[in-house]
Amino acid sequence: MKTVPINVQRGTAEETHLDTFEVPYRDGMSVLDALIWIRVNADPSLAFRYSCINANACKECVVKVDGKTEYACTARLTDGGVTVRPLSNKSLIRDLVAETAPPKERLAALLPGKS
Numbered sequence: 503m504k505t506v507p508i509n510v511q512r513g514t515a516e517e518t519h520l521d522t523f524e525v526p527y528r529d530g531m532s533v534l535d536a537l538i539w540i541r542v543n544a545d546p547s548l549a550f551r552y553s554c555i556n557a558n559a560c561k562e563c564v565v566k567v568d569g570k571t572e573y574a575c576t577a578r579l580t581d582g583g584v585t586v587r588p589l590s591n592k593s594l595i596r597d598l599v600a601e602t603a604p605p606k607e608r609l610a611a612l613l614p615g616k617s
């Protein structure tokens with residue numbers, strides 16, 4: 503089976519690096535499909551968000567794909583592979599997860615004495 507290299511930014515705000523995973527390729531698969539494959543088959547610690555799986559409704563999966571802001575669930579994987587990074591204009595939490603919640607909706611803001 504043909505595989506494609508998926509470069510994924512890993513780490514936290516203190517340190518980041520790229521990990522490369524060889525993912526089985528099939529026509530029409532999304533970048534989210536590749537990330538899910540990596541989490542299930544190669545590295546269960548990979549952090550990324552998604553909720554609706556290819557419905558383009560939740561907007562949780564937004565990342566940078568080859569430098570462009572995209573929804574991972576609708577961005578199609580090419581047979582040359584891709585580089586996936588978190589949003590660059592948001593605080594990095596870990597791997598592909600950036601802080602996207604509005605400040606008043608963050609958990610810390612909802613706790614007593616933390617506003």
Ligand code: FES
Nearest residue numbers: 558560561563575
């Ligand atoms: S997973 Fe919901 S919009 Fe992408």
